[in-house]
Amino acid sequence: MAPMSNKATHPPDTPLYPIREVSRLTGVNSVTLRAWERRYGLIRPQRTPKGHRLYAQDDIARIERILQWLNRGVPVSQVADLLDQPETVETPTADSGDWASQQQLLKTTIEAIDLPKLEALYHESLALYPLSIAINELWQPVILALEAKWADRPDDLVRRTFEAFFRSQVGIRLHYANQATRGPLILLSAMPDDPGPLWVLMCALLASEQGYRVQMFDHSLALDDLPQAVTRLHSSMVLFSSGQREDDDYISHALPQAAEALNVPIGVCGEVARLRENDLRDGPVNMLGDDLPQAIARLRPLLRESGIL
Template sequence: MALYSIGDVAERCRINPVTLRAWQRRYGLLKPQRTEGGHRQFDDEDIQRIEEIKRWIESGVPVGKVKALLEGESVNAHDGWMTLQEEMMTVLRHVRPAKLRAKVATAGREHPAAALIDHVFIPIRQRLNLDQNTARTMCSLLDGILIDYVTFCLAGSRKKPGKDALIIGWGTEDRTRIWLEAWRLSQQGWRMEVLAEPLEMPRPELFPGQQLFIFTGKPLTRRQQEQIAHWQEQGYAVAHQAA
C-alpha cells in the first residue's frame, strides 16, 4: 500500500498543508497514519476522501458541515457561510483590525481559497459596496487586510514548484479582486505576480514569454474577446480570468 507525506498530498490535491492539518485537528475529517517520528502519512483512501471534501466545499458547503454530509446526515449546508460572513461583519462594525486580520487568517487556513473568495469575501464586499460612508470605510478596511493576507499567501506559493504567471486588471476599478483572483490562481499551481494598477489596455509585448491572466471583473465585451484572440494569434500566452 502506497503512503504519502503531507507535502506530497498537498501538491497532488492542490491544497495547503496547513488546511489539511486544520481539517484533521479542528474538524476530525482526516485520520492519517503516523510514522515512528510522528509524521503524517496518507494512503489512497485518504486522498479520495480529501478530494470528496474539496468537492463538497467547492459546491458551497462550509467545512464545518462536511463531516455530517460524509456520514450521510442531512444538514442545511449553507448556514455556515452566512455564519462566517456575519462573524466578520460584526468584527468590521466594531472596527477591530487585529481581530479581523486573525479571522481572515483562520478562515484562510481552514478553507480552500476559491470557496472562501466566492462564498465569504465577495458577498461581504458586495454588502459593503454601498454609498453610505460607514459601509465604504469598513469595505476599505477589509480590502486592506485581504490584500495584506493575499500578499503573504502569494509569497509562500512562490517558494514552491510551479509555473510563473502575471495577472493584470483590464478596465476594472476593483483592485482588491485582482489580488483575490491571484490568490485563487496560486492554489492551482501558479506562482503569481500582480500588476496592482488596472490598465486601460494591457500590452503583452512588454512581458515576452510570460503567462498572463487578464481580469476584467465582468464578461468580456466583443472587442475584448477579439483583442485577446489577436494576442493569442500573435503567440502571447494570454487567458481571461473570469469573475
C-alpha cells in the same frame, strides 16, 4: 501499552503516503489537512515514531468525500456527521444558514475595522477550506455585499482599510509563491472603473495557488502599455478583473482592439464578465466568467490552446 504500529493496522503491503504526497493527490494543502485532523477529527492519519503523518488509501478516500460535501456547500463544522452516511443523502438545509452566519461575522468584522479579528478570520478560512471554497462561499459573497452597500452609502475608511489589509496578506503569499514556482506568469490588472483591488486580489490568490506566477496591478494598466508590459515582464497572459460594468467604449472597442494587437491571450473575469457577457462573447477577448475559481481553472486550457503551454 506499546504504540500502535503501521503493520498492526494495515497489511504489510498497504501503501502509506506522507502528507506532501496526499496534498498533491487530493489538491488539499497540508495546513488544511492538519486543521481538519486537529480541530474536527475528520481524518486520523497514523504517525511514524518521529511523529510524521502517514495516510492510507482509506484516508485519501475520506478526504475526497470531505471535498464532495464541501463542494455541495456544507461547512466543515457539519461534515463529520455526514461522512458515514450514504452518498445519496440530501444536503442538510442548515448549510446556508451556517455560511450566512460566517459571512455576517466577516462582514461585521470588516465594517468594525477590527484588524486582529479580521486577520484571524482570514487565516482560519484559508486553513479550514480549500481556497476555491473559501472564495466562493465566504470572501466573494461578502465583497459583493459590501460593494453593493458602498455603492449606495460610500464608506471610504472601511473600504480603504480593508483593501490595505487584503493587499498586504495577498502580497505576502504572492512574494513567496512567485519565488517557489516556475509556472507561466499572469499579468493581472484591475479595470478602469473598479474603485479598488478586491477582485484582482481574489484572482491573484487563486492563480497563485494554481501554480502561476502573478504580476498584479491593483490599478488599471493602460491598454497602450500592454504590449510593452507583456514583453518586459515575460508574461504568458493578461487577465483583467472588475466588480463593475465598465465603460461602453472601453468594453466594445478599446479592449477588443488591444486583444487583437497582443500576442498573448487576454481574459476577463469577475462581475464584469457576467454583466458584459453578451458584449464580449464573440470577440478576441476571452470571457472567463464571474465564478473566480472556475475562471482561473480555465486559464490552463486557454494557454494550451494558444500554444503557450
